[in-house]
Amino acid sequence: MNLNFVAGKTFETIDPRTGETIARVSEGDKEDIDLAVGAARRAFDHGPWPRLPGAARAKIMHKFADLIDQHIEELATLDTLNAGKLFSWGKAVDIPSVANTLRYFAGAADKIHGQVLKMSRELHAYTLLEPIGVVGLIIPWNFPSTMFFVKVSPALAAGCTMVVKPAEQTPLSALFYAHLAKEAGIPDGVINVVSGYGPTAGAALTSHMNVDKVSFTGSTEVGRKVMQAAAASNLKTVSLELGGKSPLLIFDDADIDQAADLALLGVMHNKGEVCVAGSRVLVQEAIYDEFVKTLVEKAKEWVVGDPFHPNSRVGPQVNKTQFERVLSYIEHGKREGATLLTGGKPAAETGFYIQPTVFTDVKEDMMISRDEIFGPVMALMKFKTIEEGIKYANNTKYGLASGIVTKSLDIANTVSRSIKAGVVWINCYHGFDIDCPFGGYKMSGFGKDFGMEALHKYLQTKAVVTPIYNSPWL
Numbered sequence: 001m002n003l004n005f006v007a008g009k010t011f012e013t014i015d016p017r018t019g020e021t022i023a024r025v026s027e028g029d030k031e032d033i034d035l036a037v038g039a040a041r042r043a044f045d046h047g048p049w050p051r052l053p054g055a056a057r058a059k060i061m062h063k064f065a066d067l068i069d070q071h072i073e074e075l076a077t078l079d080t081l082n083a084g085k086l087f088s089w090g091k092a093v094d095i096p097s098v099a100n101t102l103r104y105f106a107g108a109a110d111k112i113h114g115q116v117l118k119m120s121r122e123l124h125a126y127t128l129l130e131p132i133g134v135v136g137l138i139i140p141w142n143f144p145s146t147m148f149f150v151k152v153s154p155a156l157a158a159g160c161t162m163v164v165k166p167a168e169q170t171p172l173s174a175l176f177y178a179h180l181a182k183e184a185g186i187p188d189g190v191i192n193v194v195s196g197y198g199p200t201a202g203a204a205l206t207s208h209m210n211v212d213k214v215s216f217t218g219s220t221e222v223g224r225k226v227m228q229a230a231a232a233s234n235l236k237t238v239s240l241e242l243g244g245k246s247p248l249l250i251f252d253d254a255d256i257d258q259a260a261d262l263a264l265l266g267v268m269h270n271k272g273e274v275c276v277a278g279s280r281v282l283v284q285e286a287i288y289d290e291f292v293k294t295l296v297e298k299a300k301e302w303v304v305g306d307p308f309h310p311n312s313r314v315g316p317q318v319n320k321t322q323f324e325r326v327l328s329y330i331e332h333g334k335r336e337g338a339t340l341l342t343g344g345k346p347a348a349e350t351g352f353y354i355q356p357t358v359f360t361d362v363k364e365d366m367m368i369s370r371d372e373i374f375g376p377v378m379a380l381m382k383f384k385t386i387e388e389g390i391k392y393a394n395n396t397k398y399g400l401a402s403g404i405v406t407k408s409l410d411i412a413n414t415v416s417r418s419i420k421a422g423v424v425w426i427n428c429y430h431g432f433d434i435d436c437p438f439g440g441y442k443m444s445g446f447g448k449d450f451g452m453e454a455l456h457k458y459l460q461t462k463a464v465v466t467p468i469y470n471s472p473w474l
Contacts, residue, residue: 043189239447
């Protein structure tokens with residue numbers, strides 16, 4: 001669980017509502033990663049967890065989930081204090097969903113089966129699905145609880161042991177989950193949490209010779225470094241869930257009120273700090289002017305304020321760096337000639353709050369149209385035909401998510417098969433579910449979270465072959 005770190009260094013973790021320090025957290029470095037990987041390796045090679053029947057692992061995972069349910073208030077508070085997430089949302093959605101993620105994969109732990117193969121000659125063969133070994137899990141700061149369990153849950157069900165490095169911006173809930181894991185009866189060495197920085201602790205984890213797999217969620221730039229480290233070390237397998245610049249296509253038969261609500265939800269939810277944010281909103285020209293008018297009115301309903309206040313819908317950006325980054329993109333948008341319809345400024349004198357921001361007259365080559373901003377900033381564009389809308393949607397290096405708003409089944413079918421993205425939401429947005437695989441195309445990465453595809457990331461297939469003699473059939 002959390003280690004006593006070697007160097008004794010600490011770093012500040014910040015409350016984005018005020019910019020003030022919440023606490024000092026132990027800072028792990030290469031030596032601490034070595035200790036954590038060593039503990040995970042011993043637990044995998046010699047400990048009980050990979051050798052337990054799946055049902056026994058499931059029983060402990062269910063107890064872990066029950067403990068999370070008992071601490072919803074504290075966990076939601078930690079993510080609000082540390083990440084600026086809405087407390088009401090965390091308490092009602094995020095924390096209950098992580099307990100249910102554990103239960104979902106606990107249900108799969110005793111259903112990991114290989115196959116008997118029909119060979120073409122006198123051989124009998126079957127496959128075994130075995131846990132891949134020690135895995136490194138690197139967690140982003142925008143959904144610290146959700147992403148912890150998106151990775152930890154299937155790895156536990158598969159029988160792996162792991163080292164988790166939470167984002168340096170949001171370590172608090174991960175440390176509490178390590179404590180709850182021990183209370184649940186997960187054996188020592190199975191889950192090791194090392195708080196620290198990406199260039200030190202993260203780099204040591206991705207390049208470690210005793211780590212068998214790395215699962216990373218974060219930026220495309222860092223994803224490249226993860227792959228390079230994996231290749232240069234022991235050719236460990238890698239799964240990456242990276243950036244996005246997701247399009248939402250709104251066709252001229254759409255219900256304008258519904259479309260405006262979905263557009264705002266797509267990019268303002270979680271103050272825009274969402275990898276799948278629908279930050280490029282493409283609207284067919286016949287309804288464009290009416291849509292813009294409705295959108296601006298509805299944007300005023302997205303109240304910016306203290307995430308502990310029940311009326312707030314937009315909290316602060318996670319830290320000063322992200323706050324300044326988002327504001328710099330807003331200035332780029334103005335300089336490049338986009339029209340600022342609403343927002344565009346800090347929303348409070350203290351803390352890292354930004355007004356919901358909408359640009360129109362956006363061109364494809366503008367930075368606000370190309371780059372992942374990771375803030376409450378929408379880029380509006382107009383298109384004429386279905387073909388032009390598809391072209392604009394695919395004109396990005398990313399391919400994580402997308403959305404379509406239309407009443408036409410023909411349009412929905414054509415466009416959903418034409419967009420190069422890992423998920424297409426039709427007449428909805430953020431339509432996540434634990435049973436639905438999620439992951440990207442192109443430079444948004446590869447490998448799926450959620451669903452049974454996520455479990456198979458932490459398993460490897462072994463074929464076992466023996467001769468058969470004098471069999472009446474093959």
